[in-house]
Amino acid sequence: MKPKKKILLKDIALEVGVSTALVSYVLNNQKENRIGKEVADKIRKVAKELNYQPNQIAKSLKMQKTHTIGLIVADIANPFSSQLARIIEDEAKKKGYTVIFGSSDEKVDKMQDLINVLLNRQVDGFIIAAVEQSEVAIEQLDTNGVPFVLIDRYFPNQPFPYVAIDNYGAAFTAVSHLAGRGKKKIGLITYETSLFHLLERKRGYRAALLYENLEDDKHLVHEVTIDSTQQDVKQGIRRLLLTENPADALLFGSNTLAMYGLKAIRDLNILIPEQVAVVTFDETDTYNLFYVPLTYIKQPLAEIGKQATEALLKCLQEHQPLTLQVNLNAELVVQKSSM
Amino acid sequence: MKPKKKILLKDIALEVGVSTALVSYVLNNQKENRIGKEVADKIRKVAKELNYQPNQIAKSLKMQKTHTIGLIVADIANPFSSQLARIIEDEAKKKGYTVIFGSSDEKVDKMQDLINVLLNRQVDGFIIAAVEQSEVAIEQLDTNGVPFVLIDRYFPNQPFPYVAIDNYGAAFTAVSHLAGRGKKKIGLITYETSLFHLLERKRGYRAALLYENLEDDKHLVHEVTIDSTQQDVKQGIRRLLLTENPADALLFGSNTLAMYGLKAIRDLNILIPEQVAVVTFDETDTYNLFYVPLTYIKQPLAEIGKQATEALLKCLQEHQPLTLQVNLNAELVVQKSSM
DNA sequence: GTGAAAGCGCTAACAC
DNA sequence: GTGTTAGCGCTTTCAC
Numbered sequence: 192m193k194p195k196k197k198i199l200l201k202d203i204a205l206e207v208g209v210s211t212a213l214v215s216y217v218l219n220n221q222k223e224n225r226i227g228k229e230v231a232d233k234i235r236k237v238a239k240e241l242n243y244q245p246n247q248i249a250k251s252l253k254m255q256k257t258h259t260i261g262l263i264v265a266d267i268a269n270p271f272s273s274q275l276a277r278i279i280e281d282e283a284k285k286k287g288y289t290v291i292f293g294s295s296d297e298k299v300d301k302m303q304d305l306i307n308v309l310l311n312r313q314v315d316g317f318i319i320a321a322v323e324q325s326e327v328a329i330e331q332l333d334t335n336g337v338p339f340v341l342i343d344r345y346f347p348n349q350p351f352p353y354v355a356i357d358n359y360g361a362a363f364t365a366v367s368h369l370a371g372r373g374k375k376k377i378g379l380i381t382y383e384t385s386l387f388h389l390l391e392r393k394r395g396y397r398a399a400l401l402y403e404n405l406e407d408d409k410h411l412v413h414e415v416t417i418d419s420t421q422q423d424v425k426q427g428i429r430r431l432l433l434t435e436n437p438a439d440a441l442l443f444g445s446n447t448l449a450m451y452g453l454k455a456i457r458d459l460n461i462l463i464p465e466q467v468a469v470v471t472f473d474e475t476d477t478y479n480l481f482y483v484p485l486t487y488i489k490q491p492l493a494e495i496g497k498q499a500t501e502a503l504l505k506c507l508q509e510h511q512p513l514t515l516q517v518n519l520n521a522e523l524v525v526q527k528s529s530m
Numbered sequence: 531m532k533p534k535k536k537i538l539l540k541d542i543a544l545e546v547g548v549s550t551a552l553v554s555y556v557l558n559n560q561k562e563n564r565i566g567k568e569v570a571d572k573i574r575k576v577a578k579e580l581n582y583q584p585n586q587i588a589k590s591l592k593m594q595k596t597h598t599i600g601l602i603v604a605d606i607a608n609p610f611s612s613q614l615a616r617i618i619e620d621e622a623k624k625k626g627y628t629v630i631f632g633s634s635d636e637k638v639d640k641m642q643d644l645i646n647v648l649l650n651r652q653v654d655g656f657i658i659a660a661v662e663q664s665e666v667a668i669e670q671l672d673t674n675g676v677p678f679v680l681i682d683r684y685f686p687n688q689p690f691p692y693v694a695i696d697n698y699g700a701a702f703t704a705v706s707h708l709a710g711r712g713k714k715k716i717g718l719i720t721y722e723t724s725l726f727h728l729l730e731r732k733r734g735y736r737a738a739l740l741y742e743n744l745e746d747d748k749h750l751v752h753e754v755t756i757d758s759t760q761q762d763v764k765q766g767i768r769r770l771l772l773t774e775n776p777a778d779a780l781l782f783g784s785n786t787l788a789m790y791g792l793k794a795i796r797d798l799n800i801l802i803p804e805q806v807a808v809v810t811f812d813e814t815d816t817y818n819l820f821y822v823p824l825t826y827i828k829q830p831l832a833e834i835g836k837q838a839t840e841a842l843l844k845c846l847q848e849h850q851p852l853t854l855q856v857n858l859n860a861e862l863v864v865q866k867s868s869m
Numbered sequence: 870g871t872g873a874a875a876g877c878g879c880t881a882a883c884a885c
Numbered sequence: 886g887t888g889t890t891a892g893c894g895c896t897t898t899c900a901c
Contacts, residue, residue, distance in 0.1 A: 199878065210888045216878060225886060247650045249878035250597065252893045259630075259651075267619065273612035280606065280633060289647060291855050294619060308628060312588045312598070312815075450815050457819070476789050477815075480796070481822030510662045538894065549872040554896060564870060587896035591877050 198241045206237050217243070220436070233462045251313065260503065261309035262292040263302060263319045270475050271446055271492075272320070275342065278496030279318060286504050288315075290301075290421060297417050299324045306332065316503050317417055319528055320344055323386050323417065329467045338513055339497045344388050345516075354498045354517040356386045361488045361521040362395030363402075368486070368523060370403035374468055376411060376441035378431045380424065381444030383414035392444055392472070411438055415448070423452035431514065433462055440529070441465060446473035469528040484526035491519050537580045545576050554576070557584070562732045589773055591651065599842060600648035601631040602641060602658045610785055611744030611812055612830075617835030618657060619869035625843050627654075636756050638663045645671065655842050659683055662725050662756070677845050677852055679838045683727050684855075691852040691869065693837045700827045700860040701734030702741075704781055704809045707825070707862060709742035711869065713807055715750060717770045719763065719791055722753035728821070731811070750777055756788070763790035764797075771800055779804060779868070786811035792820060808867040823865035828856050 204211045210231060216222045217234045251257040262279055264272035276292060283290050291314060293305035301500050302322050309317070309405035314375050315511070317339035321329055326346055333351060345353035379396050382389050400407045413427035431438045449471035456463065463469050463483045470486045471478070478485035498517060506513045539557075543550045548569060555561045556573045590596040603611035615631060622629050625633035630653060632644035648656070656678035660668055668811055671678050671692060684692035708716050718735050721728050727731045732751070772775045779866050782788035787817055788810035796804065802808050802822045809825045810817070816825035837856060845852045 197878095200880095201878080211879080212881075212889080213887060216887090219880085221881090222886085227886060230886085233895090246591075246652065246878050248587060248591050249650045252585075252591050252877090252895090253879050253881090257894075265799050266616065267606075268609070268616035270607070270609060270612070273609070273615075274607045277605065277607035277629075277633060280631070286633075289630050289632070289651060291628055292615075292619070293623075293628070294616060301802075307583065311583050312628060313585065313587045331740065359853070364685045449817070453819055459874080467853065477816040477819050480789070480792055480816050480820055536894095539896095540894080550895080551872055551874095551897075552870085557870090560897090561870085566870060569870085585894055588877090589892085589896080591879090592895050606884070836900085854892090 194265075197246075198243045199246075200243075201241055203234060203237050203241060205242070207233050209234065216244075227411075239345075240433060242451075256315075256507075257313045257314070257315055258288050259313040259314045260288055260290050260500075261305070261312075261317045262290050262319065263295055263305050263309075264292065264295050265320055265322065266294045267292055268294075269447065271473055271490075274492050275320075275496045278493050280498050282497055282500035283504070286508070288504060293321075295322050297322045299328065303328045310337065315507050318342055318499050318503060321346070323384055331473040338503060340503050340513060340515070342495055342499050344386055347387055350491060351517075352502065352515050354502070354519065355388060355516065356490050356493050356495070356519075356521045357518040358391035359395035359398070361472070361523070362392040362442065363399040364395075364523050365486075365488055366396050366399030367403060368525065369440040369442070369468055369470060370399065370405060372440075372468065376406060376408075376436070377436045377440040377442065378413065378438035379442050380410040380413050380415070380427050380431070380448050382417045382448075384417055386417075394460075396442060407459065421451045421454065424448060425455035428452055428455040428459065432456070432467060433459070437467070441467055441469050443469070443471035446471070446475055449473070449485075450475075450477065451486075453477075457482075463528050464530055468522075468530075474524070481528070485527045486526045486529035487524050489522045489524050491521065494519055536585075536628065538581045538585075539582075542573060542576050542582055543579060545580070546572050548573065550669065555839050557582075577787050578670055594652075595846075596652045596654055597627050598651070598653045599627055599651040599839075600644070600651075600656045601629050602644050602648075602656065603631065604636050604659055604661065606631055606634045607633075608786065609680075610812055610829075612833050614659075614835045617832050621836055621839035622843070625847070627843060632663050634659075636661045638667065642667045649676065652848050655679075657681055657767040657838050657842060658794050660685070662723055677842060679842050679852060679854070681834055683725055686726055689853075689855075690710045691841065691854050692840070693834050693854065694727060695829050695834070695860045696857040696861075697730035698734035698737070700811070700862070701731040701781065702738040703734075703862050704825075704827055705735050705738035705741060708779040708781070708807055708868060709738065709744060709807060711779075711807065715745060715747075715775070715777045716779040716781065717750040717752065717777035718781050718783065719752050719754070719766050719770070721756045721758075721787075723756055725756075728783060728824060735781060760790045760793060764794035767791055767794040767798065771795070771806060772783050772798070776806070780806055782808070782810035784815055785810070788812070788824075789814075789816065792816075792824075802867050803869055807869075808861075813863070817865075820867070822867045825865045825868035826863050828861045828863050830860065833858055 200211045200214050203214045214234050215230045246334045295302040321341050321344045341353035345355050415423040474489045478487050502515050539550045543553045548745045553750050556570045611803045634641040660680050680692035754762040813828045817826050841854050
């Protein structure tokens with residue numbers, strides 16, 4: 192532990208025999224041709240020799256820019272979030288930005304807390320997977336002029352920028368597909384929530400049932416709280432499948448729900464797709480390795496992450512207003528679980 | 531977009547009619563009882579009214595501390611990494627720290643790059659899953675007096691602090707278990723690497739074979755490069771299982787390898803555990819949902835993340851030297867794939 | 870008990 | 886072409 196002396200701008204200036212201003216100009220490639228070529232070269236040379244590393248904190252304080260973005264997801268441990276995080280990381284790095292992340296656990300309080308903490312740390316902007324009841328928090332960001340873009344979740348009738356998928360269409364397609372395979376009693380397992388993207392999935396599900404002239408029975412929908420566990424989902428599976436008139440197909444509203452649901456189905460020795468066909472949202476390796484490869488709605492994560500990050504950074508760097516509101520198409524990947 | 535005026539210390543001072551120094555003292559609870567109770571209360575009241583949010587960047591510059599730690603993993607999109615990230619995030623938040631992350635993709639250059647970027651951003655310390663050939667980079671951190679702790683991977687014969695598992699023991703246990711179930715030709719699929727933790731797994735595998743009086747045949751070990759794909763692993767599976775004298779059990783050295791391997795095994799219509807028993811490192815939901823629940827070596831991720839973070843933060847806050855070198859025990863979770 | 874002022878490391882307006 | 890210097894928003898020494 193011998194903290195080697197940090198090299199400062201001043202050290203270089205001293206060494207070369209010029210002012211710190213000149214050094215700053217040269218190293219930032221400013222006033223390009225107004226500076227003596229020799230001095231400039233000398234400065235660059237010494238900077239390299241001394242292995243000068245600019246203190247970004249000082250720079251940030253001066254410039255009022257940290258080149259850092261805050262990423263708020265529901266839970267970084269969930270593959271859906273972490274895959275997005277990776278894409279955002281890469282996209283940000285390309286442009287010289289780093290990312291600080293935080294998990295909200297679907298709680299407004301935690302989300303608000305994260306926003307505050309990250310704002311205090313002066314992040315230049317946010318990418319947020321908004322939680323239920325967080326409209327006010329987001330609105331506040333907006334009125335305070337903090338740049339952000341929402342991902343995955345968003346608010347209808349609000350001008351906030353977002354990039355998400357067409358959840359209505361995706362659910363509709365999935366249900367139509369099941370209907371096309373002759374399924375008559377298609378169940379839905381989803382969250383009991385006011386989150387718009389999930390409501391859209393339910394709406395798509397309903398619309399497809401109607402369109403296909405299928406029974407739209409309340410008993411075919413099972414909703415669990417957003418922080419529910421294996422047990423709660425298992426109960427839903429029981430309710431939908433262990434009756435005298437069970438569902439012959441099931442649509443899961445998220446990867447976590449599917450995970451719990453599949454476990455339950457297997458534990459109950461119910462066969463997929465013979466006894467019940469299955470389709471689910473999101474993509475995970477698990478779906479492909481399950482004993483029956485699963486039919487799933489594949490969200491274009493790369494596209495979501497890229498568009499969100501690009502737009503945000505463009506806004507930050509070119510001071511353009513953030514207006515994008517994108518609903519990308521999700522692809523239905525058909526496998527054996529729904530055949 | 532009407533950037534509301536940021537409230538500064540000065541604003542509070544002005545409002546209350548005191549100096550910024552006093553405000554700072556009060557809000558940081560310093561000089562507790564040397565300050566007039568009334569003024570103090572007034573200051574706190576006004577600060578709340580104005581919703582004062584201290585600028586952490588300014589604070590950081592002054593204090594030479596950012597209360598930020600850098601987390602470098604192989605790939606944040608990999609569940610192993612993201613689960614650790616979540617634990618570290620929580621542990622850090624408890625103590626008022628935030629975390630910036632980066633993915634190295636198992637490349638020294640990227641890792642070195644990340645270290646530089648994060649150092650420039652003045653992170654107070656690092657938690658790093660070191661990549662191959664990164665010993666020099668780590669040594670440099672050490673000589674520069676930058677606090678860090680390694681996770682998962684580490685260097686033998688180096689005094690660097692780390693928390694990892696007993697890879698030798700874990701592999702030994704796994705192989706012994708297979709031998710105990712009557713397996714005679716136990717194969718290993720792992721990476722061709724100099725990473726110590728993986729060498730340890732191989733060593734444990736070998737030692738167990740010897741101990742159990744089993745064949746230690748080079749042909750039973752298949753190594754792929756660390757950036758290898760589904761195809762490379764499939765080839766390994768072919769080599770080990772599609773011969774006249776195939777392996778009757780397989781140990782996978784990581785979750786990614788297992789993922790690829792299981793896909794290959796399924797595609798080749800080889801039955802687990804009838805034709806080949808399987809054990810793998812790491813834990814994922816997939817293992818439980820696979821058509822045969824998988825026997826796996828469960829790393830104590832929570833413990834790893836917690837100990838690493840706690841030690842690092844303790845060092846940062848109490849300026850204690852970082853000396854922990856911990857090898858935790860991994861648990862073998864026995865399921866049907868090895869019965 | 871309280872305040873003036875220096876300074877963390879950098880940038881950029883302005884002067885020469 | 887190059888240097889002086891004022892701050893970015895905060896903490897803290899030292900003086901009163």
